Structures are given as C-alpha cells and as structure tokens.
Amino acid sequence: MSPRSRTGELEQAVLEVLWDLDAAGRTASPDGPGVSGREVHERLAGRNLAYTTVMTVLDRLARKDLVVRQREGRAFRYAPRLTRAAMTAELMHEALEGTSGDREQALVSFVGEASAEDLAALRRALDHLG
Secondary structure, three states: OOOHOOOOOHHHHHHHHHHHHHHEEEEEEOOOOOHHHHHHHHOHHHHOHHHHHHHHHHHHHHHOOOOOEEEOOOEEEEOOOOOHHHHHHHHHHHHHHOOOOOOHHHHHHHHHHHHHHHHHHHHHHHHHOO
C-alpha cells in the first residue's frame, strides 16, 4: 500500500506539521527526536480539532510507520520517518512500479505535464547524477 493511499486528509495535515517543525529544527531534542502531540495540536489550532483527535491521528501514523514515536515520561514524541522529498520519491517509485511495462510512456506523460521549474529541477538532478 502506498503512502498516499495510506494517508487521509487529516493525516496529511499532521505530516505537514511534523515536516514544518522538522525543517525548523524542532523535531530534535536532547531527549531524542520529535515533538509532543500538544505541539502538533497547537499548530493545527485553526482546524478546531480535539486534542484526542490529533493523538489518534499520530497513533495511526505511527502504526503505519510514517512517523517514529519515542516515549518521554508518560507521553510520546513524534517525528516524520521520511522527509517530504523522500516520501514524494517513494510515491513516484511506487507509481512507476504499477505501470506494468508502460514505464517509458508514464515518464513521458509526467515530463510533458511538468512546469518549467520542475523541468529545470529534473535537469539539475540528472546532471548531478551523470
């Protein structure tokens, strides 16, 4: 099952919060990786979600192995298992694996729909690898 098909809209929102906190250097602490469920809940305050709802989503993401969870006292700290880029790459690989022989056409179609910025990034990536 792919990460995209494994995540609902609220799970994706929680992952976005974790990635944003990770990019800000907030998911690493002296006690280990991650942020508290309360911190995630505070970041999602505009959604009017119950704290227990956020905790349920974090628990589900941990069971799906999309976040790592480390006990800290009676609570847990959470961090994304993959970066945004790594999860995107994983999704792309899984999509290509499902093309059953039509991989080249899928890539041509993808590149044909890509923006100028995406094409420039793809060229830089290919230059870096070559």
